Amino acid sequence: MSNVTEPFATTLHIRDHCLCLHAQQAARALSRRFDEVFRPLGLTSGQFSLLNSLNRPAPPTIGQVAETLAMDRSTVTANLKPLERAGAVVSTVDPDDRRGRRVGLTAAGKDLLARATPIWVETHKEVEAELEDGGGDRVRADLRRLLKP
Numbered sequence: 001m002s003n004v005t006e007p008f009a010t011t012l013h014i015r016d017h018c019l020c021l022h023a024q025q026a027a028r029a030l031s032r033r034f035d036e037v038f039r040p041l042g043l044t045s046g047q048f049s050l051l052n053s054l055n056r057p058a059p060p061t062i063g064q065v066a067e068t069l070a071m072d073r074s075t076v077t078a079n080l081k082p083l084e085r086a087g088a089v090v091s092t093v094d095p096d097d098r099r100g101r102r103v104g105l106t107a108a109g110k111d112l113l114a115r116a117t118p119i120w121v122e123t124h125k126e127v128e129a130e131l132e133d134g135g136g137d138r139v140r141a142d143l144r145r146l147l148k149p
Contacts, residue, residue: 023143030127037123041116042086048120050079052107052114054089059104061094088112098110 015021032044043051053068054060060068066076080103083089088109094100105113128136 009014022136030139033127034120034123037119038116041112043112043116046079047083048113050076051088051109051116054103054105054109055113059092061097062101062103065103083109120146 031045034048038044040046049069050065053065060078062073065071066073069076071077072080080089084091086108087106089103090106091101091103094102131139
């Protein structure tokens, strides 16, 4: 084991400048904010994003959902389970590849998404109002640039 330690000044510099840390903190704060407004619907912010990713003309594969949400397939599958138990989503065998699954919204899931979306719109408008003019567009563009492999 090394006896070398980083100076506390380095720790403070990283705390104040680390983009990863700041993105994680902002993501947690935003998640808590949206979790709170979705609570009356029995929904979390992550579940809202998952329901929204399933709102397509044809049920997507687990892989397509994983790609949309930048998650691995096993995490998507685990996050779908509570929504399946609640009757909001249904998983079926992929007719194009019997080894895979497709996931779609049920009527209850569509209704839940329809009730949650106006809450998201209003809360999102409040969040964007807290940013400097045009900040939402700038933040989204900057974050998308970071998504490139």
